[in-house]
Amino acid sequence: MRCSLALTLTVASVATALSAPDGYFDLEPGITLETGDTWVAEGQRYRLFGVQSCLRGTNYTDLKGQKRDCGDASLAMFAAYIKDTEPVCAPVAKTADLTYVICYATVGKDRLDLATMMISSGYAFASLDDQGMPLHPPYSVAELDARERKAGLWQFPDVVHPAVLLAKTANERAKKEAKQ
Numbered sequence: 001m002r003c004s005l006a007l008t009l010t011v012a013s014v015a016t017a018l019s020a021p022d023g024y025f026d027l028e029p030g031i032t033l034e035t036g037d038t039w040v041a042e043g044q045r046y047r048l049f050g051v052q053s054c055l056r057g058t059n060y061t062d063l064k065g066q067k068r069d070c071g072d073a074s075l076a077m078f079a080a081y082i083k084d085t086e087p088v089c090a091p092v093a094k095t096a097d098l099t100y101v102i103c104y105a106t107v108g109k110d111r112l113d114l115a116t117m118m119i120s121s122g123y124a125f126a127s128l129d130d131q132g133m134p135l136h137p138p139y140s141v142a143e144l145d146a147r148e149r150k151a152g153l154w155q156f157p158d159v160v161h162p163a164v165l166l167a168k169t170a171n172e173r174a175k176k177e178a179k180q
Contacts, residue, residue: 024088027103031082036074036124038098049092049100050136051115052127052162053078060156073153077123081105087114119143122152128163 032040036053039046056071081087085105093100103114118124119142126139134140146154153159 024090027082027087027089029079029083033075033079035071036076036078036118045098046089046101047098048115048118048124049102050127050134050139051118052125052166053118054123054125054153054159055162055165058160058162058165060153060159062156070153070159074118074123077118077121077152081114081117085112085114085117089114115139116142120146120151122146122150122154125161125163132163132167 027039034040034045035056037048037051038053053074054070056069056075058070059067060070060073062068085107087103087105089101089103091099091101104111105114105117106112115124115136116139119126119139126143127135129135146152
C-alpha cells in the first residue's frame with residue numbers, strides 16, 4: 001500500500017510539474033497549423049500576438065536559384081519550434097473567431113518568448129497595425145536585428161515583408177471598391 005501511494009504521489013507531482021501554469025495551456029504537436037503564426041486546436045483558432053508569418057503562396061529565391069514558398073518556410077519553422085521547445089501559451093485578446101496568445105518556450109533552463117525566437121531567427125516578422133506601426137515594438141527591434149544579420153529568410157534578397165504585400169492588396173481592393 002505504501003509503495004503504491006508513494007508511486008501515485010510521485011506521478012501526480014511529476015504531472016503537476018510538467019503541466020502549464022495557471023492561465024496558460026500547452027501548445028502541443030497534433031494541432032492543425034494554418035500558417036507560421038496561426039493554428040487550430042479543438043475547434044478554436046489561435047494566433048501568436050504581434051507576429052506575422054510569411055504569406056503562403058509568396059515566393060523567395062533560395063541560394064540555389066530555386067523559387068520556394070515563403071509561407072511554407074515560416075510554417076515549417078513554427079512546427080519545429082513547437083516540437084522542439086514545447087511552448088505554453090496564454091490568451092491576451094479574443095475576437096469572434098480568433099484568440100491571440102503569447103507563448104513562451106523552454107530552451108534548456110531558459111524560458112523564452114516564442115514570438116521573439118521566431119522573429120529573431122528570421123522566419124517571422126513583427127505585425128504592424130493599420131498605420132504601419134508595430135503592435136509590439138520589441139518584436140520590431142528583433143526583426144531589425146534579424147534583417148541586419150541576414151538571419152533566416154532575410155538572407156534572400158527577394159523576401160518581402162508580409163505587411164508590404166498585405167498593404168498592397170488592401171490598397172488595390174480599396175481602389176476597386178472606389179471605382180464601383
